[in-house]
Each structure stands twice: as C-alpha cells, then as structure tokens.
Amino acid sequence: MKTTIDFDHGITAIDTGFFRSQFDASHLIVHNGRAAFIDVGTNYSIPRLLDTLKAKGLSVDAVDWVILTHVHLDHAGGAGLAMQSFPTAKLVVHPRGARHMIDPSALIAGATAVYGAEEIARSYGTLVPVPAERVIEAPDGHVVDLAGRELLCLDTPGHARHHLCLYDATSRAFFTGDTFGLSYREFDTGNGAFILPTSTPVQFEPDALKASIARMLERKPQQMFLTHYSRVSDVSRLARDLYVQIDAMVAIAQKHAADADRHARIADDLAALFTARAQAHGCTFDPVQVGELLAMDIELNTQGLEVWLDKQRKP
Template identity: 50%
Template sequence: MTQVHYEDLGHGITMIDAQLYRQGQVSTYLVVEGDRAAFIETGTAHSVPAMLAVLEEKGIPRENVDFVIPTHVHLDHAGGAGELMRHLPNARMVIHPRGARHMIDPEKLNASAANVYGEEEKERMFGTVVPVPAERVTEAGEGDELDFNGRRLRFMDTPGHAKHHFCVVDEGGDGIFTGDTFGLSYREFDTERGPFVLPTTTPVQFDPEALHHSVDRLADQGLSYMYLTHYSRVGDIARLREDMHRLIDVYVDMAWAHADEGEARHDALCEDMMQVLIERLREHGCKLPEARMRELLVPDVDLNVQGLEVWLDKQTQES
C-alpha cells in the first residue's frame, strides 16, 4: 500500500492526508454511506495514489465511488480531480458553476500554475491537471442537493475566498466541508483551548465583506464540526467564528496601513502578519518556539499577503 496518513473521524468520514507541501497541511475526505463512497477535495495529481490506496484498504471497489466533489478549483483542492476520475468509472464530478469550465478544459489552470511556479516546479508540486469529460460534470449552486445513497449533501455558495467556491453541508456527518472558507487550522497549533484558526486570503478573489458573510452562514447552520481542507476536523465553532472575523478585519486594516509603501509593501505586510499571528498564537497558549511557528506559517503568510495586495490594488484603482 502507498504510504499514507489517514484518520477515521466517525460518521463514515475518513480524512486522508493529500501529501502536498508537508504532512498535516492538506486534507481530502472519503465519505462512505452504506456500500457507496464519495471523495470531497482531491489534492493534486500526486495525491491520487494515496486516495486509491485508502479505498483498497477499506475494501471499497472503485466502481462504488459515486461522486468527486472539489470545493473550488484551486490546485490544492481540485488539481487531482481529473486524474482521480480516470480511476473511478462511475463517479461524477460535482463543482461550482463558475469552476466547471476549468475542470473540463484546465489549460488556464495549468498555464497559471506554470507561470507562478515555473513548469518544472509546477509539475513537482501539482502534476498535470487532467481534463474531466463534460458529460461527467454536474454543476451545483446555492441550495442544490445530492442524494448520496440516502444521505443528503447540500451546497452553499460561499464567496469571499474565491467566487467559484461552495461548501458542502453534511448533516449525516454533523458538519460542513468548508474548503478554505472557514480558514486554516493546523494541528500543531492546538492547545488546551482547542484549535487555532486563521483566514486564507490567497489570490486573486479575496473579498472581506463576502468572506465575513460566508463565515456567518456556515456557523449559523448549527452543526458541530467544520471539516477543513487545511487541516482536518475542528469543533468549537462559535469561538472560531469570532476569531475569523477579528483576523479578517486585522488583515484589511494591515493592508490599508501599508498601501503606499511601493516595493517595500510586500515584505512589510509579511512581517506584520507574521507578528500578529505569532502574538495570537502565544495568547492561544501555543508553546512552540517562534522559529517553528514561522516555519509553519511562512507559506500561508506569503500567499495571504499576495491576495491582500491584489485586493488592495483593486480598491485603490476603483477609488
């Protein structure tokens, strides 16, 4: 069996480490209801062997997987979808209407990633995004539902992180598969207070007002858990909701404070965001050395700042 870390969470849900960046950073989920299965999130093309290995270990035939459901088309969530579908003959992909065309024809996704990372590094990190045949794609928008072998999966349109983002409400799992909408929460930061959460504002569609609204809508569903892509399941929803709102506002204020700093802006924003998060982690009771905190946070801080800068530039152009 392919070496893979996974954890059974109850309710027929298994969290599978997507083996992207590092262990403990990206989750995919296998949901089983009776003799049928579905995957929510896919990681990248390099994540597929681990996902198939968990199916095999659990004795679930590939023919019994009915759905592959990425929350949005960013490559750490949907990059492996086409490759995974090649191994699941009866599965349909369910995707946000704004993302469907990119799964059917992923040329722009591949080109964009190659432009950001370079072709060689893009292949190393993500592999190639494989097209999904249009006849195997189902679009799901606000309020749409799937009958998953008698288990209801309901879709919520949740912009703020990306316009092509939905979340999947699973009352059978007493929770919601949130993609990036309810933020990031790494298990290394857990303390006696519980999980620590931070918003993700990666390029290019961060919208703070929409994200505030989406966070509230998720929390207002009244379920016990959020199944995060980054990383695994969290509870304590009321506290995390407030932490998300506070940090979204801190990020926005920080962006405006550095708006006129030109070439120095990115580095200044990165250091300010890092300091804020380290301070919040200390208040949360995290005992990790600062060097380890920085190591864990650096990739997200850099991407978050890039997204804030895109948002900030749009605001200044429109004003």
C-alpha cells in the same frame, strides 16, 4: 506515519501528502456502501485515495461522487486523474469552476504565473481534463445524493468566487475547503484548535468571506472539516477568531498600501499577527518556528491582500 483518520458517520480524512504531513486533506464519506470524495489533492495524491478505498473493502466503482470545494490546485489538481480512476463517478463543482475542470489550460496558466512552471510540475504534475459529460455544476442549494444521504452545496465566496461548502446533516458538519480558514494540528493546545483565515490570490473579498462564515453558522454545525487540516469543533469561538483576524489582515494591508516595500511589510506584519495570536493561544513556538510552519500561508495571504488592495484602487 498514518495517513488516514477515521471519524464518526463514515467520514475519513486522508493526508494527501502535499507539502508536509497533515497539511492538505481529502475527505472520504462512505454511506450504504457508496462513496464520495470531497477535494482530492494533486495528481500525486490519487494513490492514497485508492489505497484508502481498498483498505475499506470498496472498489473504484463504489465512488459515486468527486466533489470539489473549489478549483485551486491543492484541492482540485488531481481531479482529472481521479475521474479516470473512478470510472462511474461524477464530478461536482461550483458553476464558476466547471470550465476549468473541463479545460484546465487557464487554471494552469494562472497557477504558473504565481508559482512558476518548475514548481507546478514538481508539486502538481500534468493536469488532466475532465470530460464535460461527467461534470455536474452545483449552484447554491444544489443537493448531492450519496445513497440517500444529502450533501447540501452552499455558494460561499470570499476566499474564491468559485467556492462551495457542503453541509452534511447526518454529521451536522460542513466540509469547508478554505472558507473556514486553516487549522494545523501542530498549533493545537489545551485551549483547543488555533485557526487563521486564508486570502490566497486572486479573489479575496473580506466582506463576502465573513458573510459566508456567518451563513454556515446559521445551521449551527457541531464540527467543520477543513481541507487544511480536517476536523475542528468549538465552531463559534473559531468563527469569532476568523472575523477578528480578517479585519486585522485588512487593516495591515491598508496600512501599507502606499509603501514602496509593501509586500515585505505586509508579510512581516502578518507573521507578527499570527505569532502573537498563536502564543496567546498557548503555543510554545517562537516567531521563527511560526514563520517556518506558516511560511507558505503568509506568502499567499500577502499576495491575496495585495491583489485585493489593487482592486480597491480601480475606479
């Protein structure tokens, strides 16, 4: 199966191989013979990045930048190994995420608490630290210069406080990580792409997430490149869909806040929400099929909503 998709303006989506086909993407931008990767997947993804470079006739020394939208492991777990593979590159990351790339011990501990040690080893491997001198912190407004092509970093909290999105004026596109939600190609219909938000633990903030989406829309992007999974257009409609679902997810969480079986009830209602919306979008999947395709996301969204609920209760 083909693992890359080439788009205009030197942009390529690389299937990192994480979890299932076309679930998790790294994006490569090539401009004037120089290269940048945006998100890299896990350690097990790095051979695919190297193969893509080779197929384009580029050496590892052509990579100037490895840019992380945030430090969740499906986006950044392979960053240390990537930096070993691209010896002249610099790593660009949100200021809140930089320390986790230099010393990933806290990141590993947090992920292990969610997934368990066995799953971390199986899915991500051993995280490799990045030398501090190769890490560039990117506050709001930071510009990455890729051989004369400017990539603007915007602070975009909501999914995580260590999240940035990159605006590329050349393609009039944002590289959105998880801030602009998830859009799996299996759900595409004649009505276009289907999208849903992600409230993955542990820093979901619904108002901040909606504000980050609105901030991106101010630049009137023509397309968005999502890590899960790659390019979508019809940006205004998809943004409206995200706003509606963020509010619906919050309402579900609040409805079950005091339930003894809170987790199960939130998960069931999320599955029903996403199934109804997918079917209204024209998807022919039944609830079981939707549940199978979105099982990981429903579970993580449930956890994220529960963490958010618990934070609301604290004085």
